[in-house]
Amino acid sequence: MGVNLENKLVVALSSRALFDFEAENQVFDEQGDDAYERLQLERADLPAKPGVAFPLVKKLLAFNDDGEHRVEVVILSRNDPVSGLRVFKSAKAAGINVQRGVFTRGAPPFRYLKPLGAHLFLSANDADVGGALDAQFPAARVFSQSVVDAVRHPNELRIAFDGDAVLFSDEAERVFQSGGLDAFQNHETAHAARPLPPGPFKPLLEALHRLQRAAGEKVAIKLRTALVTARSAPAHERAIRTLIEWGIGVDEAMFLGGLQKGPFLKEFEPDFFFDDQLTHCESAALAGPTGHVSAGVVNIRRA
Known part of the structure; x- marks a missing residue:
């Protein structure tokens, strides 16, 4: 076979x-x-x-x-x-x-x-x-210049994801790019009960949680995930409701409202962080391994 x-x-x-x-x-x-x-x-x-x-x-x-x-x-x-x-x-x-x-x-x-x-x-x-x-x-x-520390928290795999254009589609990001912050907040408030379409990294998050369930207590390593997003209230609600609808939980959620992500990721100490915006990647790379997801409206290179 x-x-x-x-x-x-x-x-x-x-x-x-x-x-x-x-x-x-x-x-x-x-x-x-x-x-x-x-x-x-x-x-x-x-x-x-x-x-x-x-x-x-x-x-x-x-x-x-x-x-x-x-x-x-x-x-x-x-x-x-x-x-x-x-x-x-x-x-x-x-x-x-x-x-x-x-x-x-x-x-x-x-x-x-x-x-x-x-x-x-x-x-x-x-x-x-x-x-x-x-x-x-x-x-x-x-990001080849990322801080790499292969020995920190050896029994915990920590992965952090941006929301829009990474875990979620870029639907809301397109509203922000075309209409600004007020239009974005109004759009997300009006659609709070409607789950966001999936983004390119939803399959990975699902696979990671299947892996954790399959391993259970059989191995020492555990998974810890975080959503690290520029969203803030009231736009946070749609993101949370989307994860609930998908049946996927995250251990930490950071709604930063435009604050630099690097200092928060430095505290979380990810083994990898995924974001679609280069400015966030540059900030995050100072905290740990980082990858740029060249998807969505802010990365028009392939459209």
């Missing part, structure tokens, strides 16, 4: 998302593919430092600690297969159980998300993230 990843939480990510290959990538930018491949081969036995997504991956794989295969992590990379040697060696040295990888030597890799059944794609390449989002997969571009 063939192996399949059904009923697993599948995370696909580029090598630059999992490991710090920024210096090597500079060689690629300045000298090209051949020089990059030679450098990675020369460094094949030199373990790479943790990248932005390393804490997230490490803790997700801890949901397999009782021997039950619940989470699968796959490298999905524009790297050449030779450079992939260092990726697998670095994963082994770090104690990260990564067994599968697809290396495309510069070709867009996101087309392989479908056969993987991926619930999340993380990459340092904005075009690949955009292609994944267009294909209806949760995806984010990692």
